[in-house]
Amino acid sequence: MERLRRLQPKLFWGTPRRLWLNVFRPGYVRASLARRQGECRRCGACCRLAWRCHFFYHNKEMPACRLYRWYRSWNCSRFPLDRRDLADRDLIMPDQPCGYFWQDDD
Ligand code: SF4
Secondary structure: OOOHHOOOOHHHHHHHHHHHHHHHHHHHHHHHHOOOEEEOOOHHHHHHHOOOOOOOOEEEEEEEOOOOOOOOOHHHOOOOOOOHHHHHHHHHOOOOOOOEEEOOOO
């Protein structure tokens, strides 16, 4: 089932979209992240969107990253950038929400 969800084209566009926003729309990203609330719950869904990240693994049942200590790209460290990212992420793990959210009135 998860594999079928990943076939959605919007998930493939998410990575270049986030890269484009991070590089060319830093003001948008700053403003959106300033309004973002919550914290990461380490569910690992954002590491398995269109494809499973090569550096993703499970450490004692907990999702983990082989690179985390040394390097995190903007796409990883700033996820989710906005509600659109949350919607993409929810296609992968609809039963367990991301720890980040935006209030409805934002
Ligand atoms: S989807 Fe959200 S809660 Fe899950 S690992 Fe990514 S940022 Fe953290």
